[in-house]
Amino acid sequence: MLRVIGKRIALLIPTLIGLSILLFLWVRSPPGGPATALLGEKATPEAIARVNELYGFDRPLLTQYLTYVGRLLQGDFGVSINTGRPVLEEFATRFPATLELTVVALVFAIGVGVPLGYFAARYYGRFLDHSSVVLSLVGITVPVFFLAFILKYIFAIQWGILPPDGRQNPRIDATHVTEFYVLDGMLTGEYDAAWDAFLHLILPGLALGTIPLAIIVRITRASVLEVQNADYVRTARAKGLMERTIRGSFILRNAMLPVVTTIGLQLGLLISGAVLTETVFAFNGIGRFLRDAIFGLDYPVLQGFIIFIAILYALINLIVDLSYSVIDPRVRVQ
Amino acid sequence: MSVTLPTGAGGPAEPTGPSLDSGRGTGLWKDAFLRLRRNPQAIVGAVIIGLFLLVAILAPILAPYGGNELPGRTSITPTTIPGPGEIDGFPLGLDRFGGDVLSKLIWGAQASLLIGVVSTALGLAGGMLLGVLAGGLGGWVDNVIMRFVDILLSVPNLLLAVSIAAVLGQSSYAIMIAIGVSQIPIFARLLRSSMLSQRGADYILAAQTLGLSRRTITMSHLLPNSMGPVIVQATLTLATAVIDAAALSFLGLGGGLPQAAEWGRMLTYAQAELAVAPQLAFLPGACIAITALGFTLLGESLREALDPKTRRK
Numbered sequence: 001m002l003r004v005i006g007k008r009i010a011l012l013i014p015t016l017i018g019l020s021i022l023l024f025l026w027v028r029s030p031p032g033g034p035a036t037a038l039l040g041e042k043a044t045p046e047a048i049a050r051v052n053e054l055y056g057f058d059r060p061l062l063t064q065y066l067t068y069v070g071r072l073l074q075g076d077f078g079v080s081i082n083t084g085r086p087v088l089e090e091f092a093t094r095f096p097a098t099l100e101l102t103v104v105a106l107v108f109a110i111g112v113g114v115p116l117g118y119f120a121a122r123y124y125g126r127f128l129d130h131s132s133v134v135l136s137l138v139g140i141t142v143p144v145f146f147l148a149f150i151l152k153y154i155f156a157i158q159w160g161i162l163p164p165d166g167r168q169n170p171r172i173d174a175t176h177v178t179e180f181y182v183l184d185g186m187l188t189g190e191y192d193a194a195w196d197a198f199l200h201l202i203l204p205g206l207a208l209g210t211i212p213l214a215i216i217v218r219i220t221r222a223s224v225l226e227v228q229n230a231d232y233v234r235t236a237r238a239k240g241l242m243e244r245t246i247r248g249s250f251i252l253r254n255a256m257l258p259v260v261t262t263i264g265l266q267l268g269l270l271i272s273g274a275v276l277t278e279t280v281f282a283f284n285g286i287g288r289f290l291r292d293a294i295f296g297l298d299y300p301v302l303q304g305f306i307i308f309i310a311i312l313y314a315l316i317n318l319i320v321d322l323s324y325s326v327i328d329p330r331v332r333v334q
Numbered sequence: 335m336s337v338t339l340p341t342g343a344g345g346p347a348e349p350t351g352p353s354l355d356s357g358r359g360t361g362l363w364k365d366a367f368l369r370l371r372r373n374p375q376a377i378v379g380a381v382i383i384g385l386f387l388l389v390a391i392l393a394p395i396l397a398p399y400g401g402n403e404l405p406g407r408t409s410i411t412p413t414t415i416p417g418p419g420e421i422d423g424f425p426l427g428l429d430r431f432g433g434d435v436l437s438k439l440i441w442g443a444q445a446s447l448l449i450g451v452v453s454t455a456l457g458l459a460g461g462m463l464l465g466v467l468a469g470g471l472g473g474w475v476d477n478v479i480m481r482f483v484d485i486l487l488s489v490p491n492l493l494l495a496v497s498i499a500a501v502l503g504q505s506s507y508a509i510m511i512a513i514g515v516s517q518i519p520i521f522a523r524l525l526r527s528s529m530l531s532q533r534g535a536d537y538i539l540a541a542q543t544l545g546l547s548r549r550t551i552t553m554s555h556l557l558p559n560s561m562g563p564v565i566v567q568a569t570l571t572l573a574t575a576v577i578d579a580a581a582l583s584f585l586g587l588g589g590g591l592p593q594a595a596e597w598g599r600m601l602t603y604a605q606a607e608l609a610v611a612p613q614l615a616f617l618p619g620a621c622i623a624i625t626a627l628g629f630t631l632l633g634e635s636l637r638e639a640l641d642p643k644t645r646r647k
Contacts, residue, residue, distance in 0.1 A: 014481065015481070015484055015485055015488055018481060018482070018484075018485040019485050019488060019489070026497065029501055137627065137630065137631075138623075138627075141577075141623050141624075141626040141627040142619075142626075143577045143580055143581060143619065143622050143623065143626070144581075145581065145584055145601060146601065146615070146619030146622060146623060149601065149604070149605075149608060149615045149616075149619060150616070152608065153608055153609075153612050153615070153616075157608060157609045157612075268491065268493075269490065271490050271493065272490045272491065272492035272493055275492075275493075275496070275585070276581055276584070276585070279584075279585065291585060294496060294500045294585065294587070297500065302497060302500070306489055306493065306497065309489065309490065309493065310488040310489060313488055313490075314488065
């Protein structure tokens with residue numbers, strides 16, 4: 001088991017080296033060089049020279065690259081151009097917000113998606129099945145930012161039952177220990193603050209979770225359809241096992257493998273979706289920070305973020321692979 | 335938002351009509367077309383796409399005003415934006431700039447079509463080139479290309495597009511290139527695996543026995559027979575491209591005039607007026623969703639029609 005994990009992490013290294021080279025060249029690719037891109041086309045040569053010296057753009061490419069990688073290895077992702085604070089520090093204060101949002105989105109997507117897909121397959125060809133197919137199609141084709149608008153309009157503006165934007169009502173004076181607002185409220189005993197933070201998560205969470213939800217419904221449905229006619233299910237029935245045992249231990253468990261893979265693959269979608277969702281809901285997470293970085297051409301932030309996501313992506317895939325052995329003894333790794 | 339669609343339902347194959355059982359050998363594509371014609375899902379998709387194409391191409395005739403024109407500039411104030419039917423001559427009302435919403439939706443179709451088609455063509459061309467090289471040559475070329483593809487795939491699709499667009503500067507060309515490039519790895523990997531799965535086929539062995547050159551075998555035998563999944567993916571990619579393009583211009587990467595007629599851009603500016611003029615968000619949003627739906631329906635029906643598991647002998 002440990003060897004498998006070690007091997008997988010070793011395989012990640014070439015990808016990360018390649019990615020770091022691409023990112024390194026990417027920053028240096030804009031026409032006129034990075035300094036011009038930062039300062040604008042009307043920048044004076046002196047200003048450009050100053051920026052070049054500050055960021056080392058005037059040194060040989062190889063030296064620049066080695067310095068860059070050396071710093072990365074020491075956990076130094078550089079300093080944000082927009083805010084002047086270290087990139088890692090910026091991430092650390094904002095990532096909890098996005099993680100909170102992503103968790104709500106995933107809980108919604110899995111909690112609704114798996115049962116819906118399962119029952120759609122169980123009642124194949126019936127009304128529930130047809131509506132789940134239509135629903136998942138709609139979920140895939142409606143852009144997440146448009147969905148965010150619809151939810152905001154109905155629940156926040158028309159009915160006024162949920163907050164339209166932000167992470168917490170600014171009038172609530174909450175203490176923050178972990179930057180996870182809901183958790184903070186629970187830890188400090190400020191339950192109304194926790195509840196308020198949770199209410200702020202519902203609309204963005206629903207918007208963000210809908211596409212993964214649609215995909216999970218489809219995969220679960222297809223997978224259950226395939227498994228429920230398998231020979232071993234027929235055998236289990238012939239043995240006279242209880243229907244509940246058959247459905248739980250035979251069908252659902254075997255059908256979950258592709259579903260788990262799919263859930264792991266949703267991470268990229270969730271991160272991209274977070275950029276858009278957080279923009280609509282003025283939710284101060286990493287997605288919104290990234291959007292500002294895009295406009296300010298805040299290269300250290302963008303570079304750092306992409307590396308961060310690539311590592312996260314790879315780790316999640318590793319966890320997904322390892323979880324197979326828990327679900328399915330047949331693929332238990334040696 | 336880019337979505338890789340999972341393989342469709344595992345339900346039993348729809349029974350096909352008698353014309354397929356006539357004993358005449360029908361070709362893969364002809365067979366697929368016959369099956370598509372019978373699939374209501376495909377018809378709905380085709381009708382949506384047809385309408386979309388018609389509107390996009392005939393935009394200069396259909397739209398009452400130009401895309402960047404502001405014919406209602408004098409009828410708006412910061413507090414009043416006339417909605418649908420509230421003001422003569424503008425059936426869907428005005429936006430905050432004084433642009434005619436109907437005209438902008440129509441011109442927006444053209445912009446979406448252009449970005450969708452150009453970026454998908456770009457992704458397809460780049461991906462096919464890499465895929466053919468990797469799948470056809472194998473060996474170290476395959477290794478190098480696939481590692482490169484892995485690197486690109488380690489970054490979520492839309493973020494990749496956003497990063498590329500950010501460097502290229504704000505313009506609709508930047509969006510086309512960004513979305514196109516972000517689709518390359520998907521096409522490359524798909525074509526390669528499709529070619530690999532064909533490599534052991536009998537007809538390839540036959541071609542090798544005949545002494546055909548590797549180039550001929552790759553280009554005239556392997557490639558055409560591996561195109562099915564790629565074409566399906568291209569249809570589905572058109573849907574993602576339309577959505578991604580809207581997302582990028584929603585984020586403000588489109589460049590040009592603020593009142594430019596793009597669906598994504600219209601949503602950006604609808605944000606502030608959501609409470610007073612929700613139609614400014616709902617109309618372009620619905621256009622994006624319906625167009626994406628059309629391409630998705632057609633793409634999925636095409637996949638079903640080409641799937642050997644659901645085809646009847």
